[in-house]
Structures are given as C-alpha cells and as structure tokens.
Amino acid sequence: MNSISQECQQLKNDYDHCFNKWFRDKFLRGVKEDECKELFKAYQVCVKKGIREKGINLEEVERNILGTEHEKTTPPPKDGH
Amino acid sequence: MKYYSALNVFKFSWDQVTSTYWSRYPNPFSKHVLSEDVVEREVKDGCLWSRRLITKTNKLPKWGARFVPGSKSACIVEESVVDPVKKTLTTYTRNINLTRIMVVVEKCVYRPCKDDRHATECTKEAWVDSSIYGFSRAIQAFGLDRFRKNATRATKGLEYILLKTYEPESLPEHMSLLGNINKELKEKAQKQAARTLGKGAVIAN
Secondary structure (H helix, E strand, C coil), rough: CCCCCCCHHHHHHHHHHHHHHHHCCHHHHHHCCCHHHHHHHHHHHHHHHHHCCCCEEEEHHCCCCCCCCCCCCCCCCCCCC | EEEEEEEEEECCCCHHHHHCCCCCCCCCCCCCCCEEEEEEEEEECCEEEEEEEEEEHHHHHHHCCCCCCCCEEEEEEEEEEECCCEEEEEEEEEECCCCCCCEEEEEEEECCCCCCCEEEEEEEEEEEEECCCCCCHHHHHHHHHHHHHHHHHHHHHHHHHHHHHHHCCCCCCCHHHHHHHHHHHHHHHHHHHHHHCCCHHHHCC
C-alpha cells in the first residue's frame, strides 16, 4: 500500500513486512518484545516529516480518543423501536 | 447526528482476521483509499496500541462541492487496540480534515463468535454529524449513505484478502458476491476434482 510520502515507501514496506510476521507469529502467541522497533523508528521519522509537509495537523493526528471519555457512546434505543 | 450500527461475521478465526486486518490494503474494493501509514505503535500492558493515518478520495455531490474549495482528499485517523488474551480488536476511526462539513466517527470491535470459535464477529457503530447551517440534514443523509457503501466495501475487501491468504473453514454462500475469488476457488475445486477423478471428468464438464 502507498505511503503518504513517496520518500517513505521503502521504509514502510520493510516495516510492514516485519510487523505482519511478528504480529501473526509472535504477538498473538504471547511474545511482547517488539522485534521491528528499529525499522519502525526510521519509518516513523519519515512519515511524520511527510505529514507535516502535506500540511496535515500532526497534533490532531496524535490526539487520543480511543479508551478516553471523548469516545462517542451508543445512543439509548428509541421507544417503540 | 445520525447513528448507524451493524454486525458482520467473517468465516475465519479471530487470529486470522486480526493478522489480515493490517495488510488489507490494497484490494479491489479499496480504490478510494490513497495511502495508509502507521504513525504510532506500542505494546502497553500486553495490548498492542496503533495509530494509523489513512487518506481517501472525497467525492462529493455537486450541491456539496460548494463547501469544499478545490478537491481535497479526506484524512482519517484510526486508533486501535488488540488484546490478545481477551481476543478483541477495537478500532476507532475519525476524519480530521473537512470537519466543518462532516464528521464521521466509526467504532468496530472484532471478537470470536460465541457459538463458533472459527468465526469472527465485527460490531460496527458510526456517528455522522454536520454543522453546516441549513444543509446539515442533507449532508448527514449523504454522509450516512456513503458510509454504508464504504462499510460494505471495507467488509468485502477484508474478506477478499482473507480468502487469498487462508482457506475458509467452509465457503459461505455470500462469497458468490466476490466474482473473481469465486472463480479462482471454482477452478481450484475443478483441478482438485480432476486429480481425484482423472482428466476425463473435467473434459466432460
């Protein structure tokens, strides 16, 4: 899949390849040690630069919602439905 | 605000669905997805937290295009957490640009089906909101309709990659929607039949 920045494409491919294998063969089997850390670091630096260059608000990208009180909630069921 | 909820079942184990989730793009149903990147990822208390930035095309009807100068793609942030012990994958997705026009938030939880450990259910909820004066109802209705279509594509896309990666436990009937894959599987089955019955059987077909 394409990266937002062409410059990061190779770094992304290398990282994704490492991660997909680690997730399936290690993480789901109880190994918590992230073996793709170094590849991720390089990729992350590149992607964050790419995001800034595209004029995307990085602060908004990094805002935590999942697992916080800011998550949307399921509306109560309507009467008669 | 419009609210939507749906339940999908995948005839694949939770391990297979979650492993495939990260590499489901590109697929024939994701032509509107332009890019996908991981921005943050860490293991915290045994759970895997990820943050991805996804950009998609943002096709609007003519009456809505007036609110968006130029053609801008939509930027979407997907936060997720995988709990490998409880076997849940929770995703929380929202657009971070074009929010003046419309905000679409989606939450999905993938977990093993209670009555079938070889199948995975996904509960999907979405909230569509617009605050453009005088147009919010029309925009919400359009947004919900587009969300439904994209949700169907997302499901088909994930199923497509699952089928390419794993043999399903049993081929569900709705897979006939996936013309090409179905054809591939049919050919596979025919080859298998040929091996079992000898060449004559296939020629007779």
